[in-house]
Amino acid sequence: MIEINALTKTFNQGQPNEVKAINGINLQIANSEYVIIVGSNGSGKSTLLNLVAGSILPGSGTITIDGTDVSKLHDYQRSKWIARVFQNPLSGTAPDLSILDNFRLASLRTKPKGFGIGVNDGFKAAVKEKIALLNMGLENKTDQLMGTLSGGQRQALTLLMSVMDDCKILLLDEPSAALDPRSANVVMQTADRLIKDFNLTAILVTHNLKDAYTYGSRIIQMAEGAILHDLSSENKTVLTQNDLFSWFS
């Protein structure tokens, strides 16, 4: 359960180019909710996601995850709860490391990285099994460098990596924005499947209204750092694609 209370974030405070990115947001996200956040550029949705992830720290207000106040924790301290998929496929994986090594790190997201050698045959087999779920034929290429894969493959693997370790919250920052339509579909469907299979609480930021319509159990529209619309599951199911388009006109 994520609780956000009176959250604000201002960039360049006191300067002429001051931006009030988040303007006192209150939001509660229940366990296993899949929240879609839409909004035009500069509406503050990415900032909100970064605040939840801890890449930036709030100006005021609090963020609580499962009863723990995480407002002052850095991103690497919040990895205990949170896994992320970035817009840029390059950000979620290390290109010069093998697929296997990437997965090894992902499997240690909530644990310290010690001085033992963790990549052994058992681990290799477990990773292969997981990757086979993607049906991309990557399971026999685990020694290949991550950088040799396409953006779509990397994004799909990043998704899979997020469930290598105990994961409660999945943050998706336009994960398919940099991909071609087909890969984008694969990534969105993989995300949907993982969220359901692992019972994850997820937040998806997207510009793609079709995705916003298709996926998720709740939809939020943001504008000028505040929440404009907030439709929970019953209301989201009756929402038509046209209604959604009309939000932006």
Add this chain to the structure above:
Amino acid sequence: MGLCFASLALGIYISMKIFNIPDITTDGSYTLGGAVTAVMLTHGQPGYVILPVVILAGATAGALTGLIHTKLKINALLAGILVMTALYSVNLTIMGRSNLPLINLPSLFSIISLSGNSNNNAFIILVAFTAIVAFLIGYLLKTDFGIAMRATGNSESMIRALGVNTDKMKIIGLALANALTALSGYLISQYQGFADISMGIGVVITGLGSVIIAETLINWLRITSVWLSLTLVLVGAVLFQLVLAVTLSLGIDATYLKIITSLFVLLIVGLPRLTRRAA
């Protein structure tokens, strides 16, 4: 002599290739290693005390650069230059004067005698020493901690999202790199029989050259194994010294040594790009 620079090359490999940080502290920490060794030897300290002190001194210098770079958000190049400059005074203070001869003092090469011929003896010791260091680094890079280290220089956003404090990781990495560099100073001062305040000037180029030779080979042969990469870095270090030795033996004035070094590094860096453009 190339082998003396092997650990320096490994150090540069770690800061430059693994962490993507151009670390100039090297010039200072190399001399620091030599200075500490020389002073402790002249004060009759035993070898098993000197080695850890040298490693610690180098690591401290590296950690300082790391702290300045990460906590004060100062450009890594500048942070390195600052520490390097400060180390000049530190080194001079440690040594008490600009040159310390170590003739007739027991060194690593005179204590351990494995072969009657002193040249062979030094060679065997250096090979063993380098092998141990390379093995330790290779093992470290294979561990979970090592993978996290490699990812830090590769995809910072990813590794932070996976719960690694990248600032801490960079500080540890630079400490490790400079400890290795100091180790090079430790070896070379005993090998040559003196420590000099200016022994570190331009030594970063030696390390860079070695690493770049290795990198060219790595790309060429499409090597992904950590062990092979490390071996090639060692090969690079020896090769680099060989080329310099050959240049000198051709009768070129030693005054031009540094410019030849620079040109040589430029050649190795430039050659792959030039040929690629032609292809």
